[in-house]
Amino acid sequence: xxxxxxxxxxxxxxxxxxxxxxxxxxxxxxxxxxxxxxxxxxxxxxxxxxxxxxxxxxxxxxxxxxxxxxxxxxxxxxxxxxxxxxxxxxxxxxxxxxxxxxxxxxxxxxxxxxxxxxxxxxxxxxxxxxxxxxxxxxxxxxxxxxxxxxxxxxxxxxxxxxxxxxxxxxxxxxxxxxxxxxxxxxxxxxxxxx
Amino acid sequence: xxxxxxxxxxxxxxxxxxxxxxxxxxxxxxxxxxxxxxxxxxxxxxxxxxxxxxxxxxxxxxxxxxxxxxxxxxxxxxxxxxxxxxxxxxxxxxxxxxxxxxxxxxxxxxxxxxxxxxxxxxxxxxxxxxxxxxxxxxxxxxxxxxxxxxxxxxxxxxxxxxxxxxxxxxxxxxxxxxxxxxxxxxxxxxxxxxxxxxxxxxxxxxx
Numbered sequence: 003x004x005x006x007x008x009x010x011x012x013x014x015x016x017x018x019x020x021x022x023x024x025x026x027x028x029x030x031x032x033x034x035x036x037x038x039x040x041x042x043x044x045x046x047x048x049x050x051x052x053x054x055x056x057x058x059x060x061x062x063x064x065x066x067x068x069x070x071x072x073x074x075x076x077x078x079x080x081x082x083x084x085x086x087x088x089x090x091x092x093x094x095x096x097x098x099x100x101x102x103x104x105x106x107x108x109x110x111x112x113x114x115x116x117x118x119x120x121x122x123x124x125x126x127x128x129x130x131x132x133x134x135x136x137x138x139x140x141x142x143x144x145x146x147x148x149x150x151x152x153x154x155x156x157x158x159x160x161x162x163x164x165x166x167x168x169x170x171x172x173x174x175x176x177x178x179x180x181x182x183x184x185x186x187x188x189x190x191x192x193x194x195x196x
Numbered sequence: 197x198x199x200x201x202x203x204x205x206x207x208x209x210x211x212x213x214x215x216x217x218x219x220x221x222x223x224x225x226x227x228x229x230x231x232x233x234x235x236x237x238x239x240x241x242x243x244x245x246x247x248x249x250x251x252x253x254x255x256x257x258x259x260x261x262x263x264x265x266x267x268x269x270x271x272x273x274x275x276x277x278x279x280x281x282x283x284x285x286x287x288x289x290x291x292x293x294x295x296x297x298x299x300x301x302x303x304x305x306x307x308x309x310x311x312x313x314x315x316x317x318x319x320x321x322x323x324x325x326x327x328x329x330x331x332x333x334x335x336x337x338x339x340x341x342x343x344x345x346x347x348x349x350x351x352x353x354x355x356x357x358x359x360x361x362x363x364x365x366x367x368x369x370x371x372x373x374x375x376x377x378x379x380x381x382x383x384x385x386x387x388x389x390x391x392x393x394x395x396x397x398x399x400x401x402x403x
Binding site: 021022023024025026027028031073074075076077080081084113115116117118119120123124127166167168169172173174176177179180181183184187 | 219220221224225264265268269272273275276279280294295298299301302303304370371372373374375376378379382383384385386387
């Protein structure tokens, strides 16, 4: 139990999936222009990442590993993720209009978010237990959301400033991401996860 | 479209990395060592070329509604081939690359080319498009990896080139160094090379 907590906090801070593993960069750079949309995407990522890491753990441990089909994990994981996203989309469309308006447009983006698949792959490589996988999925989701929210806040503030021509857009966003990564390295002393 | 034109476009102005800012998720993670980067690039070119050809050959059979799923499955199959081959022939590098080989599946470039090009073009052109997009992606990665390894470890391809007096810039092998390096690269390319081209920053089909 205690170790699961350590995994959670390490995934949020010291091993932030975005800032140390570079996963989910594409949507990070594309969607981080406004705080509001970032919040929607961040929330969707937290939900999907937590659920898919648990689902994939179950599938991997109870189906793939006993049958010796570990090499099929890429296909199986991505199908689980895509199916889950599809189902969630259909459910929230029926259940809540407001929720659908807030999260709906982000869900299709999430299937191809590398961070979601990345979490499942890291979980297998590090051979986490069930609780640790849950903690790792949730922690990575929260860490990703924190990073994109901070990024959107910074980008909104500097929106009006003049930057060198070639640095506009992606270039500047990468510099900010670099500085954020430096800041997050400050957490390194607290704990480490391999 | 002529093959030559496709190739030139993908290497130059429409280069997936710096013009469209696609596929950088795995770009940054493997570029601290040149050798790993090269292996990763070969895997990516292989996957990109063959998945493009396969999707293109099946383009009349794929129903529109499920095309994303079909594309993902095609890509994932080739990535499994790459993963097994790497673990068999270069086990050390495969271990260091870890999950990033599997993450070729969600590399936006591969999906992007299947979606944007292979679905509407014949296999021959799709092959040219796949290979040239892959090469365009690879040379950016290799340049970044070259500087990161040189400045961060004082070596190139594992061989020490800078003298003993050289103090490693340890930031270059860590995460922030990768972000800064790519930012500088994009700056230089956009500032110098793409100056004459119409401004297309920000229109990237970001995923």
